Amino acid sequence: MKRLTKEDLKGWKTKREDDTSEQLASVKEIIRRVRAEGDTAVRTYTETFDGASLDDYRVTSEEMSDAYESISQKYIDVIQEAAINIRRFHEKQLPTSWFDTQENGTMLGQKYTSLDRAGVYVPGGTAAYPSSVMMNIIPAQVAGVKRIVMVTPPGPDGQVPIGVLATAQILGVTEIYKVGGAQAIAALAYGTETVPKVDKITGPGNIFVALAKKEVFGDVDIDMIAGPSEIAVLCDDSARAGEVAADLLSQAEHDERSSSICITTSERIAGEVEEEVEQQLKGLPRREIAEKSIHTYGGIIVTATMEKAVEAVNELAPEHLEVLTENPYEQLGAIRHAGAIFLGPYSSEPVGDYFAGPNHVLPTSGTARFSSPLNVHDFMKKSSVISYSEAAWKENVDKIASFARLEDLEGHARAIEKRKERLDD
Amino acid sequence: MKRLTKEDLKGWKTKREDDTSEQLASVKEIIRRVRAEGDTAVRTYTETFDGASLDDYRVTSEEMSDAYESISQKYIDVIQEAAINIRRFHEKQLPTSWFDTQENGTMLGQKYTSLDRAGVYVPGGTAAYPSSVMMNIIPAQVAGVKRIVMVTPPGPDGQVPIGVLATAQILGVTEIYKVGGAQAIAALAYGTETVPKVDKITGPGNIFVALAKKEVFGDVDIDMIAGPSEIAVLCDDSARAGEVAADLLSQAEHDERSSSICITTSERIAGEVEEEVEQQLKGLPRREIAEKSIHTYGGIIVTATMEKAVEAVNELAPEHLEVLTENPYEQLGAIRHAGAIFLGPYSSEPVGDYFAGPNHVLPTSGTARFSSPLNVHDFMKKSSVISYSEAAWKENVDKIASFARLEDLEGHARAIEKRKERLDD
Numbered sequence: 086m087k088r089l090t091k092e093d094l095k096g097w098k099t100k101r102e103d104d105t106s107e108q109l110a111s112v113k114e115i116i117r118r119v120r121a122e123g124d125t126a127v128r129t130y131t132e133t134f135d136g137a138s139l140d141d142y143r144v145t146s147e148e149m150s151d152a153y154e155s156i157s158q159k160y161i162d163v164i165q166e167a168a169i170n171i172r173r174f175h176e177k178q179l180p181t182s183w184f185d186t187q188e189n190g191t192m193l194g195q196k197y198t199s200l201d202r203a204g205v206y207v208p209g210g211t212a213a214y215p216s217s218v219m220m221n222i223i224p225a226q227v228a229g230v231k232r233i234v235m236v237t238p239p240g241p242d243g244q245v246p247i248g249v250l251a252t253a254q255i256l257g258v259t260e261i262y263k264v265g266g267a268q269a270i271a272a273l274a275y276g277t278e279t280v281p282k283v284d285k286i287t288g289p290g291n292i293f294v295a296l297a298k299k300e301v302f303g304d305v306d307i308d309m310i311a312g313p314s315e316i317a318v319l320c321d322d323s324a325r326a327g328e329v330a331a332d333l334l335s336q337a338e339h340d341e342r343s344s345s346i347c348i349t350t351s352e353r354i355a356g357e358v359e360e361e362v363e364q365q366l367k368g369l370p371r372r373e374i375a376e377k378s379i380h381t382y383g384g385i386i387v388t389a390t391m392e393k394a395v396e397a398v399n400e401l402a403p404e405h406l407e408v409l410t411e412n413p414y415e416q417l418g419a420i421r422h423a424g425a426i427f428l429g430p431y432s433s434e435p436v437g438d439y440f441a442g443p444n445h446v447l448p449t450s451g452t453a454r455f456s457s458p459l460n461v462h463d464f465m466k467k468s469s470v471i472s473y474s475e476a477a478w479k480e481n482v483d484k485i486a487s488f489a490r491l492e493d494l495e496g497h498a499r500a501i502e503k504r505k506e507r508l509d510d
Numbered sequence: 511m512k513r514l515t516k517e518d519l520k521g522w523k524t525k526r527e528d529d530t531s532e533q534l535a536s537v538k539e540i541i542r543r544v545r546a547e548g549d550t551a552v553r554t555y556t557e558t559f560d561g562a563s564l565d566d567y568r569v570t571s572e573e574m575s576d577a578y579e580s581i582s583q584k585y586i587d588v589i590q591e592a593a594i595n596i597r598r599f600h601e602k603q604l605p606t607s608w609f610d611t612q613e614n615g616t617m618l619g620q621k622y623t624s625l626d627r628a629g630v631y632v633p634g635g636t637a638a639y640p641s642s643v644m645m646n647i648i649p650a651q652v653a654g655v656k657r658i659v660m661v662t663p664p665g666p667d668g669q670v671p672i673g674v675l676a677t678a679q680i681l682g683v684t685e686i687y688k689v690g691g692a693q694a695i696a697a698l699a700y701g702t703e704t705v706p707k708v709d710k711i712t713g714p715g716n717i718f719v720a721l722a723k724k725e726v727f728g729d730v731d732i733d734m735i736a737g738p739s740e741i742a743v744l745c746d747d748s749a750r751a752g753e754v755a756a757d758l759l760s761q762a763e764h765d766e767r768s769s770s771i772c773i774t775t776s777e778r779i780a781g782e783v784e785e786e787v788e789q790q791l792k793g794l795p796r797r798e799i800a801e802k803s804i805h806t807y808g809g810i811i812v813t814a815t816m817e818k819a820v821e822a823v824n825e826l827a828p829e830h831l832e833v834l835t836e837n838p839y840e841q842l843g844a845i846r847h848a849g850a851i852f853l854g855p856y857s858s859e860p861v862g863d864y865f866a867g868p869n870h871v872l873p874t875s876g877t878a879r880f881s882s883p884l885n886v887h888d889f890m891k892k893s894s895v896i897s898y899s900e901a902a903w904k905e906n907v908d909k910i911a912s913f914a915r916l917e918d919l920e921g922h923a924r925a926i927e928k929r930k931e932r933l934d935d
Contacts, residue, residue: 159912160916163909163912163913164913166909167913174610174618177608177610177620178620183602185599185602191866192853193599193866193867193868195602195603195868195885196842196851198846198847200879200880201846201847201879214917215916215917216913216917248916284879284880285880299727299728302724302727303724303734303735303877305880306877306880306881309728310728325931327928327931328925328928328929331921331924331925331928332925332928334921334924334925335919335921335922335924335925337921338919338920338921338922339919365924369920369921369924370920371919371920371921375921413897414897417621417895420893421623421626422623422626422893423893424893424894425893425894425895425896426621426893426894426895426896427896427897427898428617428895428896428897429897429898430929430932431898431899431900431902431903431929432896432897432898433898433903433925433926433928433929434922434925435910435911435914435919435922435923435925435926436896436898436903436906436910436926437894437896438914438922439910439913439914440906440909440910440913441616441618441896441898442618443618443620443894443895443896444894447894448891452728452731453891453893454625454626454709454891455625455709455710455730455731455891456731456891457891457892457893458892458893458894460620460892462887466873466878466879466880466881466882467882467883467885468845468847468848468849468850468851468878468882468883469849469850469851469862469868469869469872469883470842470850470851470853470868471850471851471852471853471857471861471862471866471868472838472839472852472853472854472857473852473854473856473857473858473861473866474856475856477856478856478858478861481861481865484588484591484865485860485861485864485865486860487584487588488588488589488592488641488864488865489860489863489864491585491640491673492639492640492641494760494763494764494796494860495763495794495795495796496756496759496760496762496763496794496796496800497760497763497859497860497863498860499756499759499760499790499794500753500756500757500759500760500858500859500860501858501860501861503752503753503756503757503858504753504855504856504858506750506752507855
């Protein structure tokens with residue numbers, strides 16, 4: 086692993102910028118055609134890109150129950166237990182509408198409502214993780230979204246992965262379409278004869294999905310564009326190098342472009358982690374991926390103090406952060422930017438991937454500086470509520486009208502003054 | 511005004527789609543150059559687009575206090591009072607970090623942190639509203655953003671509007687740059703020698719600003735792309751047509767593309783509103799704008815029942831909604847999509863533009879279906895916190911490892927299992 090300095094972290098994210106103009110051009114064309122031709126375009130693209138020829142591309146309830154029947158009880162049990170944990174955590178996020186009354190009779194408030202319709206993208210092939218289904222669907226369900234639509238690309242045989250279908254069945258999702266790529270995003274954003282137009286699209290995907298989501302943003306809402314997975318492990322002399330290395334590799338095995346960084350105050354740990362990583366790499370089934378990832382985007386930073394180590398963490402703003410220090414709660418307050426923070430030796434990152442309850446859809450590429458894990462608020466929105474009393478109006482009408490005139494908006498002034506006619510009645 | 515049906519509202523937003531590919535090309539070029547050349551590019555574009563040649567484009571503290579000195583005490587008073595109201599409302603939005611402990615020693619939680627840096631765009635020229643300054647700056651201040659940067663385009667004389675500067679001075683903003691357009695957005699998104707890179711950009715702007723914001727989205731966060739202003743007035747027979755008409759016109763005067771819709775159960779009111787609108791238009795200084803707007807994008811819908819009227823409101827998802835009915839609180843629950851909801855006859859829309867407290871930066875063009883008024887949460891983000899206890903780990907390690915193996919992620923399984931070595935110690 087490379088030795089890095091805090092300075093190196095500043096450019097860390099930008100090292101992975103690719104030219105995507107070619108893919109963008111085809112994404113735009115796909116969106117244009119799906120908007121214009123609806124299902125016809127969706128079917129054509131599914132044939133071209135997925136090699137599947139589908140007349141009816143909605144998953145049937147038979148396919149769902151067949152998938153459920155075909156997986157083991159052990160699998161069902163762990164999904165169900167994880168779902169309970171995830172639901173419990175997300176229920177804590179539920180906001181409440183509030184109002185603030187004033188003695189003069191005015192009420193000001195904020196009303197929460199759920200979205201009417203949400204669309205969840207689930208990738209196909211090797212990235213078809215049942216956990217992705219849970220992490221996207223459950224927050225939408227907890228928020229109270231009325232209609233949840235899932236899309237996922239079919240294989241050439243027209244089938245979608247059994248694990249994904251079974252998980253959807255367990256969660257009670259009933260509306261799934263076999264469509265992927267930019268054509269799925271376009272269908273969700275603008276609607277077709279078959280797929281309903283939704284209000285928000287979430288879920289990970291390849292570069293075409295990511296570009297399409299950015300393209301339709303504004304017409305519908307989207308979650309953040311996800312980059313490769315990342316982990317940072319903040320540790321002092323009390324950590325065990327073997328655990329640090331294993332946790333770094335657990336992210337490195339995701340993707341050749343995943344990033345795994347160890348930030349430590351201990352030169353000894355740094356050396357041991359380097360050795361452990363090489364050692365543990367040897368027996369890893371996804372060794373090739375992990376090796377490439379950890380040698381290109383991995384690194385170790387040794388700082389003089391814990392304060393400087395935390396500064397480095399904040400500079401990086403990692404997706405996952407483990408704190409393996411003597412007393413991790415002591416660092417929690419100074420950590421400003423991280424998607425999920427795992428405290429102490431038993432909070433190995435995979436604990437959060439499936440099971441503990443918090444969402445695994447997290448801000449990547451330093452976007453933890455300004456964005457959050459996927460959560461119930463992502464499937465709700467607020468409306469301001471203003472109920473001005475007669476007394477409040479009387480007290481303020483002249484001030485408001487004069488402010489409007491200062492901004493040269495006479496119509497605004499007249500609107501509020503129009504109520505003066507009531508005084509004459 | 512046109513008579514519309516509920517059906518008409520479905521396509522309402524899409525009627526305003528323009529081809530912006532030409533502007534987008536120049537926006538991309540501006541962003542590319544600002545990223546590559548920093549201040550040099552900013553100065554060149556300011557000279558080209560604003561006609562101002564500025565060596566140092568940061569507003570000095572002298573300019574700030576001069577602006578403050580030059581405005582009337584009455585103006586200062588009303589800004590200060592409005593600022594108090596706005597601050598009070600937004601303080602109610604402040605979230606708290608929470609945690610949930612389990613008896614086995616596990617702690618799961620959600621930690622809120624403010625953004626480090628926010629950038630606020632304030633338009634120049636006729637759209638330079640002091641209220642925009644308040645509505646963008648105050649939520650960021652309440653959220654606790656450490657560094658707030660304002661940008662606004664200079665006139666050819668190198669000056670920025672006094673009202674904007676004075677308002678900033680009153681609010682305690684100290685970092686303002688004279689730069690506008692796409693070059694301002696690029697400078698905030700990527701930083702120059704002078705302008706710091708920020709984490710989020712908010713504030714309204716022209717088409718170049720809007721396109722630039724969409725372009726940099728992902729590298730930084732942005733608020734929603736604002737469209738023309740809109741109002742819907744939901745009313746029954748108890749409303750006064752003169753007030754309805756005045757309020758419709760208060761939005762119509764903003765922009766030729768503003769939309770003002772009256773949705774009523776009363777044929778009588780519908781007729782009277784039409785007459786009143788024509789009558790009141792006559793004396794309006796911004797008549798030309800308001801007339802064009804109300805005749806093109808304005809309309810009246812008469813429905814058979816209040817239920818159907820509310821359905822029409824939800825279909826439209828208006829930025830501003832006034833409820834002028836006998837008992838407006840009765841409709842509040844069924845209204846799902848609206849940026850701000852004004853209840854009763856004294857809550858004329860301009861009450862919310864400056865003064866009452868809720869934010870006037872609201873979702874337009876039907877985006878109230880999935881987005882919210884600008885608020886304190888926009889300047890904060892969450893981190894999940896996971897502190898698994900030894901007992902929780904012991905109880906779940908095998909389940910989590912087997913789930914990881916089902917998803918073919920052996921490295922994940924090994925990471926959590928690595929802790930088993932502790933049992934041997």
